[in-house]
Amino acid sequence: xxxxxxxxxxxxxxxxxxxxxxxxxxxxxxxxxxxxxxxxxxxxxxxxxxxxxxxxxxxxxxxxxxxxxxxxxxxxxxxxxxxxxxxxxxxxxxxxxxxxxxxxxxxxxxxxxxxxxxxxxxxxxx
Numbered sequence: 630x631x632x633x634x635x636x637x638x639x640x641x642x643x644x645x646x647x648x649x650x651x652x653x654x655x656x657x658x659x660x661x662x663x664x665x666x667x668x669x670x671x672x673x674x675x676x677x678x679x680x681x682x683x684x685x686x687x688x689x690x691x692x693x694x695x696x697x698x699x700x701x702x703x704x705x706x707x708x709x710x711x712x713x714x715x716x717x718x719x720x721x722x723x724x725x726x727x728x729x730x731x732x733x734x735x736x737x738x739x740x741x742x743x744x745x746x747x748x749x750x751x752x753x754x755x
Contacts (some may be wrong), residue, residue, distance in 0.1 A: 665750070666747045666751060670743050673740075674743060676739055677739040680735040681732045684732035685728075685732065688729070695717050699718075
């Protein structure tokens, strides 16, 4: 019997035996789920963007509602309709500025929070 055929047989049995045996898993392939300062800032900015977008959508919805009111008021006499339209337009402007102010306030608040979180994380990492 040649060296190659005797070695191959021994290797085959060793491989089969090790394949049937379970070995403990000593390492993990999952990533650590910790957020760095960049990820924390991104999440905060996403929430700011979402708050501003929600406020803008609310303003648009209010504008559509006011347009519908103006269209309903158009059925009234022309002079009354013009008065009603200017009144509704005034309400729309007031509501739009109110929503914009709320959005700016929320954005500033969340931006400040993001900066504070980023600075806190920098201090912890130093």
